Amino acid sequence: MFSWRKLTELPVIIAHRGSSDFAPENTLIAFQKALKEGAHAIELDVRLTKDKEIVVIHDARLERTTNGYGKVENASLEDIKKFDAGSWFNSKFSSERIPTLEEVFKLVRKKAGINIEIKPKLKHPEIMVRKCVELVQKYSLQNYVLISSFDHSLVKKVKLLDERISTGILYSPMIHFGKNVVKLAKSNYADFVIMSKNYIKEEIVKNVHKEKLYFFVYNVSNRVHFKTMMNFKVDGIITNSPKSINNYLLNM
Secondary structure: OOOOOOOOOOOEEEEEOOOOOOOOOOOHHHHHHHHHOOOOEEEEEEEEOOOOOEEEOOOOEOOOOOOOOOEHHHOOHHHHOOOOOOOOOOHHHOOOOOOEHHHHHHHHOOOOEEEEEEOOOOOOHHHHHHHHHHHHHHOOOOOOEEEEEOOHHHHHHHHHHOOOOEEEEEEOOOOOOOOOHHHHHHHOOOOEEEEEOOOOOHHHHHHHHHOOOEEEEEOOOOHHHHHHHHHOOOOEEEEOOHHHHHHHHHOO
């Protein structure tokens, strides 16, 4: 049984917005494909609609990944469900729609882990955190859901609402002004540190492990980066292609 609280198979392979090299990001088909490719978990982004429903989409605006226009927060769920969220990637995915977080929960259930990234600078961050936690509780997915954010105050709020839910800080030395990553994680009650491969150093991984925290890296896409991350002993790899990472593991 998968559990973020006690990872038994390392490295954990997390599909970044689903299997997003081969299907439109943050769609149900991308998540289904990731599970078929052997991902241990999927990663996704959440935002609130005008009527405060949680939808799975990376951008604040609709234009890049749908045929809609404007900000997600200014559109109702009913309107958002009308938009084509797949044709931008390939016309064969024209039937894909922006899913709700609840739809993803119903799809994945307890077959894999789910890493929810709450985007920073939301209009109603407290509502987002509360509704995410309530949905996790509704489906009894505390062991299966990891909630992360670049806004570390949101991570702390999650833990205060339900300490059983695993949390992670997304860290960038540019955004967080080079502050000590371990201190940030500990002060915000996080269980995981998640960083870009562009900023990772072996010493940082060691310091995180000394504090009994897990370390994940994104976005790893080729064999050279994969080997480096394995040498650094990271606990999880976030990738657009779970299939490729599994192949690298088999041929180590």
